[in-house]
Amino acid sequence: MAVIAPHIAAPYVITANDDGEYVIETRALSKRYGRKLALDGLDLRIPRGRIHAIVGANGAGKSTLFRLLLGFLAPSSGSARILGRDSQRLTPDDRGRIGFVNEEHTLPEWMSVAAVIAMQRHHYPRWNQATYDSVAGNYHLLPEQKVGQLSRGERAGFNLALALAQSPELLILDEPTLGLDVVAKRAFLESLLHTNLSERCTVIYCSHQMEEIERVADNLIVLERGRLRNMSPPDEFCARVGHWIAEFPFRAPEAALVPGLLQVQQIDGLHHYLVLDQGPDFEHFLYAAGARSVHGMPVSLDRAVNGLLAQNHIGAGRG
Numbered sequence: 437m438a439v440i441a442p443h444i445a446a447p448y449v450i451t452a453n454d455d456g457e458y459v460i461e462t463r464a465l466s467k468r469y470g471r472k473l474a475l476d477g478l479d480l481r482i483p484r485g486r487i488h489a490i491v492g493a494n495g496a497g498k499s500t501l502f503r504l505l506l507g508f509l510a511p512s513s514g515s516a517r518i519l520g521r522d523s524q525r526l527t528p529d530d531r532g533r534i535g536f537v538n539e540e541h542t543l544p545e546w547m548s549v550a551a552v553i554a555m556q557r558h559h560y561p562r563w564n565q566a567t568y569d570s571v572a573g574n575y576h577l578l579p580e581q582k583v584g585q586l587s588r589g590e591r592a593g594f595n596l597a598l599a600l601a602q603s604p605e606l607l608i609l610d611e612p613t614l615g616l617d618v619v620a621k622r623a624f625l626e627s628l629l630h631t632n633l634s635e636r637c638t639v640i641y642c643s644h645q646m647e648e649i650e651r652v653a654d655n656l657i658v659l660e661r662g663r664l665r666n667m668s669p670p671d672e673f674c675a676r677v678g679h680w681i682a683e684f685p686f687r688a689p690e691a692a693l694v695p696g697l698l699q700v701q702q703i704d705g706l707h708h709y710l711v712l713d714q715g716p717d718f719e720h721f722l723y724a725a726g727a728r729s730v731h732g733m734p735v736s737l738d739r740a741v742n743g744l745l746a747q748n749h750i751g752a753g754r755g
């Protein structure tokens with residue numbers, strides 16, 4: 437079985453799965469758009485199976501990574517492999533093994549639902565009608581409706597049903613639930629979880645919605661400015677981030693002296709510290725620095741990820 441080792445900052449260690457194969461493997465992958473470095477020597481290895489979430493701030497390089505992996509863009513340097521194949525040399529057959537759903541849900545607007553299904557069934561030899569029916573059954577799609585007439589949620593569900601029915605070995609979802617209501621989101625995630633378990637396809641799930649990530653992801657990949665910042669199960673990542681609240685009757689310690697500091701905020705006269713990789717010793721540090729009282733709090737995934745990403749934002753969270 438594959439083991440995902442926790443990782444903050446390079447170099448990282450990850451144990452290969454039984455067949456030694458990664459569905460995605462990048463080596464020193466960089467992409468530059470003019471003066472903008474979107475991916476910066478990215479080394480990423482994702483083993484087969486399970487649901488892997490990719491998160492990062494706006495502009496972290498997530499969509500660029502997908503475009504490179506799918507061969508829509510060429511790297512400036514380094515290499516990217518997907519399902520064992522160089523992403524610049526994907527054959528139609530390779531593409532048939534990969535499903536891709538993005539926020540734009542790009543299907544021909546003038547085609548009817550029935551015509552799209554017929555086209556996909558013809559195009560994909562591993563088409564699974566039962567999977568299509570079970571996922572699409574969550575949405576009120578009429579065969580004669582044009583794609584352009586579907587609501588945003590219906591279009592997202594339709595896209596997911598099509599992608600899953602393709603029986604892909606690898607399914608890449610880039611912000612697939614953007615703009616969906618709560619009910620449509622839940623139906624989308626249920627379909628995804630169900631198919632991931634029954635079909636054993638590897639899912640790469642890119643989203644800004646931490647509650648979705650918490651619900652579906654087995655592995656959390658954090659990208660920051662085109663670099664890998666974390667790769668571990670989400671709960672392991674949360675366990676590394678501590679939230680401490682301290683009351684300082686006099687001066688609080690300088691931020692630069694606080695070990696593992698991700699973020700500090702002053703709220704109602706109390707100092708809230710978000711720190712990385714600090715055990716119970718951090719409480720002693722706060723008392724030794726002059727705190728009158730100290731409390732530790734559990735951290736949600738949302739808070740932990742945002743704290744990590746805020747760390748390098750200029751001036752972010754420094755209260």
Ligand SMILES: Nc1ncnc2c1ncn2[C@@H]1O[C@H](COP(=O)(O)OP(=O)(O)OP(=O)(O)O)[C@@H](O)[C@H]1O
Nearest residue numbers: 469472473474492493494495496497498499500501
């Ligand atoms: N065609 C382009 N030309 C110039 N710069 C680009 C181009 N595409 C992306 N970029 C820049 O590359 C960086 C990474 O963009 P990318 O779209 O990959 O980020 P992202 O992580 O998907 O962001 P978001 O979460 O906002 O969708 C950004 O700073 C962006 O401005």
